[in-house]
Amino acid sequence: MAVSDHVDFAAFMEGVRTRNPGQTEFIQAVQEVAEDIYEFIDDKEQYHTAQILRRMAEPDRVVSFRVCWEDDTHRIRVQRGWRVQSNNAIGPYKGGIRFHPNVTESILKFLAFEQTFKNSLTGLPMGGAKGGADFDPKGKSDAEVMRFCQSYMTELYRHIGPDTDVPAGDIGVGSREIGYMFGQYKRITNRWEGVLTGKGREYGGSELRPEATGYGAVYFLQDMLNHKNNSIEGKTVVISGSGNVATHAAEQILKQGGKVLTLSDSGGFVHDPEGFTQEKIDWVKDHKIKRRGRMSEYANEFKGATYHEGLRPWGVPCDLAMPCATQNELNEVEAKTLVSNGVIAVSEGANMPTTLEGVHVFHDARIMYGPGKAANAGGVAVSGLEMSQNAERVSWNHERLGTMLTELMKGIHSQCVEYGDQGDGYVDYAKGANIAGFKKVADAMLAYGVV
Ligand code: NDP
Numbered sequence: 001m002a003v004s005d006h007v008d009f010a011a012f013m014e015g016v017r018t019r020n021p022g023q024t025e026f027i028q029a030v031q032e033v034a035e036d037i038y039e040f041i042d043d044k045e046q047y048h049t050a051q052i053l054r055r056m057a058e059p060d061r062v063v064s065f066r067v068c069w070e071d072d073t074h075r076i077r078v079q080r081g082w083r084v085q086s087n088n089a090i091g092p093y094k095g096g097i098r099f100h101p102n103v104t105e106s107i108l109k110f111l112a113f114e115q116t117f118k119n120s121l122t123g124l125p126m127g128g129a130k131g132g133a134d135f136d137p138k139g140k141s142d143a144e145v146m147r148f149c150q151s152y153m154t155e156l157y158r159h160i161g162p163d164t165d166v167p168a169g170d171i172g173v174g175s176r177e178i179g180y181m182f183g184q185y186k187r188i189t190n191r192w193e194g195v196l197t198g199k200g201r202e203y204g205g206s207e208l209r210p211e212a213t214g215y216g217a218v219y220f221l222q223d224m225l226n227h228k229n230n231s232i233e234g235k236t237v238v239i240s241g242s243g244n245v246a247t248h249a250a251e252q253i254l255k256q257g258g259k260v261l262t263l264s265d266s267g268g269f270v271h272d273p274e275g276f277t278q279e280k281i282d283w284v285k286d287h288k289i290k291r292r293g294r295m296s297e298y299a300n301e302f303k304g305a306t307y308h309e310g311l312r313p314w315g316v317p318c319d320l321a322m323p324c325a326t327q328n329e330l331n332e333v334e335a336k337t338l339v340s341n342g343v344i345a346v347s348e349g350a351n352m353p354t355t356l357e358g359v360h361v362f363h364d365a366r367i368m369y370g371p372g373k374a375a376n377a378g379g380v381a382v383s384g385l386e387m388s389q390n391a392e393r394v395s396w397n398h399e400r401l402g403t404m405l406t407e408l409m410k411g412i413h414s415q416c417v418e419y420g421d422q423g424d425g426y427v428d429y430a431k432g433a434n435i436a437g438f439k440k441v442a443d444a445m446l447a448y449g450v451v
Helices: 009-019 024-041 045-049 052-056 105-122 142-159 175-189 209-227 244-255 278-290 295-301 332-340 356-364 378-392 398-420 429-448
Strands: 061-070 076-087 093-099 128-133 165-168 236-239 259-265 268-271 306-309 320-322 345-347 368-370
Touching: 009 024, 009 052, 024 052, 024 105, 024 356, 024 429, 045 052, 045 429, 052 429, 061 105, 061 142, 076 093, 076 105, 076 142, 076 165, 093 105, 093 175, 093 378, 105 128, 105 378, 105 398, 105 429, 128 142, 128 165, 142 175, 165 378, 209 244, 209 320, 209 345, 209 368, 209 378, 209 398, 236 244, 244 259, 244 278, 244 320, 259 278, 259 295, 268 295, 278 295, 295 306, 332 356, 356 368, 368 429, 378 398, 398 429
Parallel strands: 093 128, 093 165, 236 259, 236 320, 320 345, 345 368
Antiparallel strands: 061 076, 076 128, 259 268, 268 306
16 A cells, blocks of 8 residues: 655655756646646545656656768768657557757657647547657758658657557658658558558548648637637737648638738748738748748738748737747747737647746736647647548548547537636636646556556
8 A cells, every 4th residue: 555645846846857957848848737736636645645747747768869861962960869758548659750950858758748638638549759859851852851751760660659659740740751751660660550640641641630730729719719709700810830730720710710910930920911811821831831931931922011030929919829830939028918919819739839937927817828738639639530540441531520620629628618617707728728638647547556
């Protein structure tokens, strides 16, 4: 019989900081969750005795490996690759792969930790993981990207499998990279199986997967507004990013009758006061995603738009905001600016784009705030459905998947309301998402005993 070990919040966080020196993003992600969970488990001794939160804040394993490849000038390059398998209590590990020069173990541990809660919220049997490498696909030829992807998979393949760990894309990993990695996995193992999601439609990819994260984040925004008898119709929206999530979020905002004022990339943001039309969004998709161009060129293409180098879009007055680029891209000062400009709701397409201080600003101002782990869960949800289709050797149509995605997002919204309703009409969606995501994983861990 285990002895009760009720450590208070301050001591718990001190332990996390001591065990993970310098891993600021990971510590931030754990703190954001632990603030809510501590309140929830205060009178639930079983979770303290079993040290559930401490176990969840320790990844099941972190695999780190060398990735060597040869560039087009025949120079040998050496990169570092990782796979962080955070928790598989409720299903095989699942989470994206990120290729970006600033990828670190801390960033992947935070993303894998968040993924565990997000995947739990979808209601599908998926655990949490994340992988990546400090490789920059920008400026590389297709042949270089292929050689890198093949080298990365040559190590990764031994750690993954359709019932073990199923990676997907993320920043810097789109359909091109997934194709190269899937090809190499198939070649090494001689098995065609659903080991990656986000695949091309020709070889087992699901309809709606490319759109799912951005569309889902807009459905979540709509669900939050509906809960207050409001809607996206006629509202102005500021969006950051110009990748997969941002462009599909912009597209769905248009479908819901909203007006998108901005998109951005790491160089700066574009403000288009006329609003982004479908034609303009298609141009961005083609230019940024297919031709790998920069947002700075948008203003030359479309009259009336302005480009703001080195700046983020949060100073543009709007009704709704959707950070869809990267972590910590919206700080306390920018959150205060959004609030003073009258923003009524924020839905996060990216993972942890708002700093902890920024989140506190939104909560203090009673703004509807949909955290990434709830709002952007549509992508992994459709990835889960891609796994089911691959396992059954079937493919479902767009309409069927569209209905499933809408229902999944509604389900996530209801769980957030169930655990996050403050009793005075305000819903703390972050608290709701954290508690609902935690409970399912924690109860499964309790059932397994000390493992
Ligand atoms: P993409 O690579 O398609 O696009 C990323 C966008 O963010 C680009 O516009 C990029 O600009 C910008 N960006 C990247 N780093 C920075 C930075 N440091 N500062 C400012 N802008 C930056 O990625 P996704 O759209 O797939 O992912 C965006 C976010 O959504 C990430 O947080 C990801 O984890 C999250 N997410 C993605 C899911 C998916 O299904 N794809 C699922 C759930 C969450 P540039 O071109 O200049 O690099």
